[in-house]
Amino acid sequence: MQANRPFAEFFNQQRDVLSVLDRARPLFNATYDEAWPRLAEFRVELTARMRDFQRYKHEVIFDPIIRGNVGDRAIVVALKSDCIALGIQYDSFRQQWAKADVQANWPQYRLSAISMMTKIREAFSDQDARVRTL
Incomplete structure (x- = not known):
């Protein structure tokens, strides 16, 4: 049961x-005027949760398995790579729109x-399926 705790936390996060x-x-x-102020709050929360989730996955699940060089190593290396790629995509999205006039381009x-x-949902669905094989 203790061994499943990291995975339970993975699914919670x-x-x-x-x-x-x-x-x-x-x-x-909604319209820009209705949505934009509230979306700012969600962006902050989403960014923090994604960052924390990525850190958790890497430090608690992925890196120990990779260091352990067990049979699941190849799966976890791919998971870690995909996780990093998703983080880069999300950061690019944020940076692109931080420089744009969102109101004019709603x-x-x-x-x-x-x-x-x-993309986040699809990546998580794929991640979920692969993590369940570990």
Whole structure:
């Protein structure tokens, strides 16, 4: 049972990130003026949760398995690589829109944000399936 604690926390943190996406998604049906102030709060929360989740996965799950050189090492190396790639995609998304006039480009921002949310969900679904094999 003790060995499953890191994985239980993995799934809890994953659910926490997905919860932020679930709560933010309805705002993309609103106007810029209605959505933007609230979206700022969600961006801060999402960024912090994703950062904490990535740190947790790497330090508690991925790195110990990689150092242990056990049979699951190849799976975990791929998981870690994919996790880093998702983090880079999310950072790029944030940086792109931090420099843009979101109000003037609200329709494009909405589509870009929804696309990023979908990428996160798909990556987490894939991660979830692979972590369950460990």
